Amino acid sequence: MKKLIMAILLFDLTAGLLFLGLWEQQRQETVSAASISGGAKDMQDSTEKNGKQSGNAESSAESPGRGSRDVAAGEMTEKKKIALTFDDGPHPFYTAELLDGLKERGVTATFFVTGANASLHPDVIKRMQDEGHLIGNHTYSHIQLTKKNRETFKKELVKTNQVIEDITGVEVEYVRPPYGSWDKSFEEELNMIPVLWTIDPLDWCSGNVACITERVVKKAGENEIILMHDYYDTSVTAALKIVDELLEEGYEFVTVDEILFE
Ligand SMILES: [Zn+2]
Numbered sequence: 001m002k003k004l005i006m007a008i009l010l011f012d013l014t015a016g017l018l019f020l021g022l023w024e025q026q027r028q029e030t031v032s033a034a035s036i037s038g039g040a041k042d043m044q045d046s047t048e049k050n051g052k053q054s055g056n057a058e059s060s061a062e063s064p065g066r067g068s069r070d071v072a073a074g075e076m077t078e079k080k081k082i083a084l085t086f087d088d089g090p091h092p093f094y095t096a097e098l099l100d101g102l103k104e105r106g107v108t109a110t111f112f113v114t115g116a117n118a119s120l121h122p123d124v125i126k127r128m129q130d131e132g133h134l135i136g137n138h139t140y141s142h143i144q145l146t147k148k149n150r151e152t153f154k155k156e157l158v159k160t161n162q163v164i165e166d167i168t169g170v171e172v173e174y175v176r177p178p179y180g181s182w183d184k185s186f187e188e189e190l191n192m193i194p195v196l197w198t199i200d201p202l203d204w205c206s207g208n209v210a211c212i213t214e215r216v217v218k219k220a221g222e223n224e225i226i227l228m229h230d231y232y233d234t235s236v237t238a239a240l241k242i243v244d245e246l247l248e249e250g251y252e253f254v255t256v257d258e259i260l261f262e
Helices: 002-053 064-076 094-105 115-120 122-130 150-168 185-190 209-219 233-248 256-260
Strands: 080-087 110-113 134-137 224-229 251-253
Touching: 080 233, 080 256, 094 122, 094 233, 110 115, 115 122, 115 150, 122 134, 122 150, 134 150, 134 256, 150 185, 209 224, 209 233, 224 233, 233 251
Parallel strands: 080 110, 080 224, 080 251, 110 134
Antiparallel strands: none
């Protein structure tokens, strides 16, 4: 009788241990499955994020073999964003020269064009759009807003929006008022966002490429907006030198919308 009880107890114990073992194994499988799917989700999120931030990556100078490692590195160190903006164009020669240089470097910028120049060079406006640059309004005739010309100024903005939209098919959202003179009530009236600047190297009055470049590179910082003009040979040369030096310092060039809204 004692032997029988012992045998039953032993059987129960073995069955219990076996059950416990199976349960533990099952639990571990569930945990590891959960962590794999969680990890996959994180990876997807960061891929989307990276893809969004470096929209122009396909033309970057990076060697293709380093691609996957770059994604991993990008997750750890976010690049400092900076925006180049060019006013007054398009110029018949210099703007195309600038676009060539930006394309070579895989860099996008923002162009605040006058309606008059845009209607003279619609092909250049189209090219800006095709190559991922942002196009904004800089009035029709480069008029400065004063207390007396509010309505004329507003008409110039509307006319320029129309010129640009006829070429690109896209609504113009951003405006750089010449000389920075602005009236906040236009923002609601025209549904437009003014974009000023944080770094002004006065490139329009200096023919010295090294001087313009140094002024910008010295002041460069995260989320700065650089004001230049694609209307001078020296500005174009300086802008491309600035791009080379700041890329070297780890900056990422973005269009102004990415600095204003992210
Ligand atoms: Zn201007």
